[in-house]
Amino acid sequence: MNKRKNKKTDPLLIGILIGVFVVALTFDLLKWTFNIPGIAWVATAGILGLIYFARTYLNERKRARIIEYRRQYLQKHGDLEQLKQMSPSEFEQYISDLFVQMGYNAFVTEPNGMPCEDLIVSFDDFFATVVCRNGESITVTPEEIKKCESSLEKSNASIAFFITTGDFEEQIHSQSVKLINGQDLMKLINEVTAETKGGQLYQPLKLLHIQ
Structure with missing residues (x-):
């Protein structure tokens, strides 16, 4: 018995x-388009513009x-004593917010073992790292700042921020690490929450x- 051969479509x-x-x-669509009255084009453009502005x-x-x-969350939890009582991860998330x-x-x-990279922040071509330290009776030493300065040399960051609920030893000065102690942090929180109301x-x- 002969088997039928399947014909393949070309x-x-x-x-x-x-x-x-x-x-x-395409031809029918163009023909239909050019037959639309001008008023219909104006109405269509108006509707599209309205949708755009509404969106x-x-x-x-x-x-x-x-x-x-x-802003309300930052303001509500922006008390220095409350920030001191946060866990390190909660404080880092607060500073990130x-x-x-x-x-x-x-x-x-x-x-990642880096001493100054609790957070990464950027804005346009500005890039910085942030270290966060909270708790009771914190005094940041020059050695900790030097670690941050060394960390910056290994990254492409423009600057580092060292933010603490405590304070820094008086002899600490740095060109590449911006120091924000507890009082500075309170001022910053108050300014930001006021200006973004x-x-x-x-x-x-x-x-x-x-x-």
């Missing part, structure tokens, strides 16, 4: 048929609500000039 023929269909569909407005409202919610509120990109890093923007690089 791929070239399929391609030609699809091409003819696409060309015919922009809603996104802006959402952004403002997020900023305001984060504070940087985000200031307009930075910020995230808590995974433990109602979803307003904060100027990130102002942080470099806060004494």
Whole structure:
């Protein structure tokens, strides 16, 4: 008994048929488009513009609500004694949220053995590392700052921030590490939460000039 041979469809023929269909569909679409009255074009443009502005407005409202919610959280937990009682990870997350509120990109890093990289923050081409120390009776020594300075040499960071709820020994001075003690931190929190009230923007690089 003879077996029937399966006839394979020619791929070239399929391609030609699809091409003819696409060309015919495009031609009909163009013909229909050019027959639309001018008033319909104006109405369509108006609707699209309205959708665009409505979406922009809603996104802006959402952004403002997020900023305001984060501002209230920072303000509520921005008491020095309360910050001292936080776990190290909670304090790092709080400081990360504070940087985000200031307009930075910020995230808590995974433990990597680096002495000055609890956080990474950036803004445009500005890039910095942050070390966070909280707790009772903290006094940061020059040796800790020198470790941060050495860490900066191994990274592409513009500067490092050393933020603590305690204080620094009086003889500490650094050109590459910005020192923020407990009192400075309270001033910063108060300024940021005041200036971002109602979803307003904060100027990130102002942080470099806060004494």
